[in-house]
Amino acid sequence: MAGNTLPGVLVTTDWVAQHATDTGVRVVEVDVDTTAYDQGHVPGAAGWNWTSDLCDTLVRDIVPMKKLEELLGNSGIDNKTTIVLYGDNNNWFAAWAFWQLKMYGHDDLRIMDGGRKKWLAEGRDLSTDKPSFKKTTYKASGPDLSLRAYLPEVQQVMKNKSAGLVDVRSPQEFTGEILAPPGLPETCQRGGHIPGAKSIPWAKACNDDGTFKTYDELKALYAAQGITADKPVIAYCRIGERSSHTWFVLKYLLGFENVKNYDGSWTEWGNLVGAPVER
Amino acid sequence: MHLMKPEQYSLRQEELAGWPVSIETYKLGDVYHCTIANVDPGARFARADGSTRQEAEALAIEKATRYLAQTRKFSK
Numbered sequence: 001m002a003g004n005t006l007p008g009v010l011v012t013t014d015w016v017a018q019h020a021t022d023t024g025v026r027v028v029e030v031d032v033d034t035t036a037y038d039q040g041h042v043p044g045a046a047g048w049n050w051t052s053d054l055c056d057t058l059v060r061d062i063v064p065m066k067k068l069e070e071l072l073g074n075s076g077i078d079n080k081t082t083i084v085l086y087g088d089n090n091n092w093f094a095a096w097a098f099w100q101l102k103m104y105g106h107d108d109l110r111i112m113d114g115g116r117k118k119w120l121a122e123g124r125d126l127s128t129d130k131p132s133f134k135k136t137t138y139k140a141s142g143p144d145l146s147l148r149a150y151l152p153e154v155q156q157v158m159k160n161k162s163a164g165l166v167d168v169r170s171p172q173e174f175t176g177e178i179l180a181p182p183g184l185p186e187t188c189q190r191g192g193h194i195p196g197a198k199s200i201p202w203a204k205a206c207n208d209d210g211t212f213k214t215y216d217e218l219k220a221l222y223a224a225q226g227i228t229a230d231k232p233v234i235a236y237c238r239i240g241e242r243s244s245h246t247w248f249v250l251k252y253l254l255g256f257e258n259v260k261n262y263d264g265s266w267t268e269w270g271n272l273v274g275a276p277v278e279r
Numbered sequence: 280m281h282l283m284k285p286e287q288y289s290l291r292q293e294e295l296a297g298w299p300v301s302i303e304t305y306k307l308g309d310v311y312h313c314t315i316a317n318v319d320p321g322a323r324f325a326r327a328d329g330s331t332r333q334e335a336e337a338l339a340i341e342k343a344t345r346y347l348a349q350t351r352k353f354s355k
């Protein structure tokens with residue numbers, strides 16, 4: 001990403017090719033398609049499965065702290081490790097992992113700009129070997145709930161407009177024409193959006209090669225819909241991963257102070273009895 | 280560590296069952312991998328492997344078409 005980004009939060013594919021196996025660096029792949037890592041991944045990278053590793057598999061919730069500590073420890077990550085996340089779909093679930101790791105207090109986190117798509121398109125090395133890591137002890141903190149919005153807060157915001165609500169789904173999901181992205185299972189009873197939300201699809205933040213747009217382009221994209229740094233922002237989508245991508249853009253590429261991800265998202269709101277819906 | 284490079288990478292857009300999709304295919308070792316994503320919002324929803332590009336893509340397209348046929352459209 002060219003322009004005025006916060007330093008270091010994005011790394012290039014070139015940087016990863018040179019530093020993936022450095023001491024103190026751990027590259028981690030997190031994909032929508034949970035089979036992608038096994039097809040071939042950045043040599044030396046760990047692979048995390050968002051459906052089992054990055055959530056509570058019993059209660060609908062983010063990964064519990066103890067489970068995250070085990071995941072990081074098994075991945076050879078300690079509290080000082082530089083974690084570089086990347087994945088398919090322009091880093092959707094890499095951003096989901098980034099959001100959760102920030103909630104649990106990990107300091108040095110990066111995202112590989114362009115993700116898996118750019119790595120493949122550039123014809124870079126892939127490995128099918130699953131690396132083994134020396135176990136570490138990881139101590140998480142938090143969770144920092146200032147990064148997460150729950151339903152009651154979103155209901156308040158809908159009423160008093162105290163924050164900007166950003167719906168990052170596709171325009172057809174926003175209008176209720178479809179209930180889920182084409183080809184994926186429907187997970188809600190009603191289509192539409194939270195009253196007052198602005199439609200700014202996540203993909204508008206990316207270039208065709210999967211990299212993020214420039215600071216100035218991103219700032220203009222959100223400002224055009226009244227989403228600016230002087231007001232709190234809550235992003236949502238269907239299950240919270242696309243909105244974690246937008247959360248990352250707003251907080252770490254544009255430097256907005258107060259941004260939350262509403263991971264309950266449309267699967268919560270669109271199934272809620274009595275919740276107002278706009279189309 | 281055994282390293283391979285993705286070869287014959289291609290990414291194109293087509294319409295399947297009335298929906299625009301992107302079809303990404305590459306060869307890794309002896310296997311062709313094909314993944315299909317909807318163009319908007321850009322989510323992968325079908326994939327297949329094959330010993331040739333044609334085989335991998337035909338299998339992935341067959342799956343994708345089946346899944347897309349289940350997507351309902353609602354009027355306002």
